[in-house]
Amino acid sequence: MKFYISVDMEGIAGIALKEQIYRGEMFYEESRRLLTDEVNAVVEALVQAGATEVFVKDAHASGFNLLCGSLHPLATLAVGPLPLSNRFPGLDGTFDGALLIGYHAMAGTPGALLEHTFSYADISELALNGAPIGEIGIDALLFGRCGVPVVFVSGDDKACAEAHRQLGTVVTYETKKGTGRHAGLLKAPRRVLAEIGESVKEAVTRRSECKPYALPGPYEMRIDYTSTNLADAHAFEADGVRRQGGRTLKLEDDDLMRLLVRTFR
Secondary structure, X not given: OEEEEEEXXXXXXXXXXHHHOOOOOOOHHHHHHHHHHHHHHHHHHHHHOOOOEEEEEEOOOOOXXXXXXXXXXXXXXXXXXXXXXXXXXXXXXXXXXXXXXXXXOOOOOOOOOOOOEOEOOOEEEEEEOOEEOOHHHHHHHHHHOOOOOEEEEEEEHHHHHHHHHHHOOOEEEEEEEEEEOOEEEEOOHHHHHHHHHHXXXXXXXXXXXXXXXXXXXXXXXXXXXXXXXXXXXXXXXOOOEEEEOOOEEEEEEOOHHHHHHHHOO
């Protein structure tokens, strides 16, 4: 069996502050260890469940956050700030499932730890075909385009609830409960390392219940920016682009990948 892991940082056990997730901040190096330990626990669980190949995409910020020298020996690591059209290098239809580790809720989610959608500073909300969507849904769509279902999601309680709403059948594991952007009840990382593997094994066992995530076209993306200045900078004259109010753009396209690339250009 083959599995593809995409890992973010905000939903990893023990992480709640911006000082933990930005390179150069005082707690960032400790967060790299927390991140690597949690990914290793997931990879080891996949191996115990029968996986023979595991790809790991470092999907946080620069894409160079995991401690490569401490990574599980079975993992093949994809790094770097790749464009959305190549967000998951090596992905194809031969993978049995995808796992989203350490993910966070979409921008504007009440009580969610470190909630945002791709950018803390720029985007206040994305809505695809009229429904709000965050990184969980967008990455699930990217995996779904290759026929690969998301079988497991971990993060805070709000991220796990979002995964169930967006994807339907999926196994989740809560690393913490959020009460605000930088406030919550955090499980001890050692407890998470001891528990998360059993949930991963359950996801492998139930993978046939999960379907590749897909939405029918045509597609419309509404982008609510945090300022009129950002909307000004991203507005351009082209077919399928409309300005709606000071901070909002709407993009239309028949092709999902083309729409997503235009959204984050």
